[in-house]
Amino acid sequence: MSDVAKRNAALAALNLVEEGMTLGLGTGSTAAIFVDELGKKVKAGFDVICVATSEATDTQARELGIPMADLDTAPVIHLTIDGADEFDPELRLIKGGGAALLREKIIADSSDMMVVITDATKQVKELGAFPLPVEVNLFGMALTKARIEETLEILGMNGIQVTIRLNAGGVPLLTDGGHHILDLHCKVIPDPDMLGAVLDQIPGVVEHGLFLDIADAVIIGTEMGAETISRED
Numbered sequence: 304m305s306d307v308a309k310r311n312a313a314l315a316a317l318n319l320v321e322e323g324m325t326l327g328l329g330t331g332s333t334a335a336i337f338v339d340e341l342g343k344k345v346k347a348g349f350d351v352i353c354v355a356t357s358e359a360t361d362t363q364a365r366e367l368g369i370p371m372a373d374l375d376t377a378p379v380i381h382l383t384i385d386g387a388d389e390f391d392p393e394l395r396l397i398k399g400g401g402a403a404l405l406r407e408k409i410i411a412d413s414s415d416m417m418v419v420i421t422d423a424t425k426q427v428k429e430l431g432a433f434p435l436p437v438e439v440n441l442f443g444m445a446l447t448k449a450r451i452e453e454t455l456e457i458l459g460m461n462g463i464q465v466t467i468r469l470n471a472g473g474v475p476l477l478t479d480g481g482h483h484i485l486d487l488h489c490k491v492i493p494d495p496d497m498l499g500a501v502l503d504q505i506p507g508v509v510e511h512g513l514f515l516d517i518a519d520a521v522i523i524g525t526e527m528g529a530e531t532i533s534r535e536d
């Protein structure tokens with residue numbers, strides 16, 4: 304994904320932002336460009352309040368002078384702009400490549416509108432080529448991993464590798480919430496609704512990266528501009 308395409312998606316999303324809105328700010332390289340551009344508008348006097356989906360985004364936004372709130376003091380979020388790792392024709396997403404899926408889902412799900420900024424490389428017919436991130440509690444993680452593997456087999460998704468995500472230092476990555484991430488190398492997810500529902504039932508699973516029925520629109524950045532696919536289309 305080129306930086307030009309990312310920027311074009313981010314700029315198109317910026318056009319959706321209205322003065323006085325409370326905004327959810329996503330995580331990842333595309334969301335970071337959006338935050339940069341928003342920072343320029345705020346510096347020029349534009350009035351918004353934002354909540355961040357990660358510590359990294361919160362730090363970036365504060366450094367740019369964007370007024371930040373936490374979710375408990377800003378419970379109504381008018382619009383969230385975030386990236387994604389994959390999206391399908393029904394605007395179902397895989398998210399969590401940046402390990403921020405828990406806060407991303409809480410904020411996206413509480414938003415009046417959730418818009419994804421991305422490019423055509425993330426567009427798929429069926430979700431699953433991108434390993435599905437599952438955030439798990441540290442307590443009993445081996446058991447949780449075994450339950451996930453067992454569940455995949457029951458769903459007929461046999462032989463799927465489940466790996467613990469490591470940080471740059473080679474040790475298990477800790478999310479902002481203090482959890483680990485298991486990546487499910489599904490290749491294809493035949494029934495995302497079913498997989499999401501069964502993962503939700505496993506004790507020890509904090510959240511998974513299937514964002515189903517959450518995105519209202521996807522903005523696909525290109526070298527030349529951007530194209531929007533909306534849920535109503």
Ligand SMILES: O=C(CO)[C@H](O)[C@H](O)COP(=O)(O)O
Pocket residue numbers: 329330331332333334385386387388397398399400401402403404407
């Ligand atoms: O879900 C995410 C972070 O948890 C990101 O939105 C996703 O990984 C896309 O990132 P990028 O814009 O860098 O491709």
